[in-house]
Amino acid sequence: AQSVTQLGSHVSVSEGALVLLRCNYSSSVPPYLFWYVQYPNQGLQLLLKYTSAATLVKGINGFEAEFKKSETSFHLTKPSAHMSDAAEYFCAVSAHASGGSYIPTFGRGTSLIVHP
């Protein structure tokens, strides 16, 4: 069984400020972890993913996330927010499966609001 908890349905930051979106996961087996971004009326775009290699994962648009097994966390950060970062962010977890296939479980999403 696997699940994801995203703390805070909304996060509001000023432009240029640090972005921190929290994600905690639960998985009975070593997980794969993902962050996706969704802009209004669009599908999901993969920001970054953790697949058991380096624990600090760098993604697109300046985002990065760190896998912390002891805290079962995979928080998403960006040093300096930009207006274009305003979107919905989803954390997802999947488990290893034979052959490498997976069906991810998504969190409820966090809406990032960026103020000028």
Add this chain to the structure above:
Amino acid sequence: GAVVSQHPSRVICKSGTSVKIECRSLDFQATTMFWYRQFPKQSLMLMATSNEGSKATYEQGVEKDKFLINHASLTLSTLTVTSAHPEDSSFYICSAIRNGRERDEQFFGPGTRLTVL
């Protein structure tokens, strides 16, 4: 990266009509595709797994007779919402699995906004 398309991007229909949504993997073959439903300000809810050449696997609580899925080729899966009602209005997103040597990867379509009047 791999590209997955959906058509149409938006559809408005009258209550009682049927609507077909297409999901295509444009530059890879996908034996497995997924259909999700997303309500406003909520997460994605997996509706069903579409398998090429076989019947779809539906998640608990999803009516298979209402949401017909056909995966007729390795690049196309269709979702037909039969006898649509206003409560079926939602954002439908598909994804396709690209098989890799080490692991599979999932790529999402841009979504289809269905509005039932």
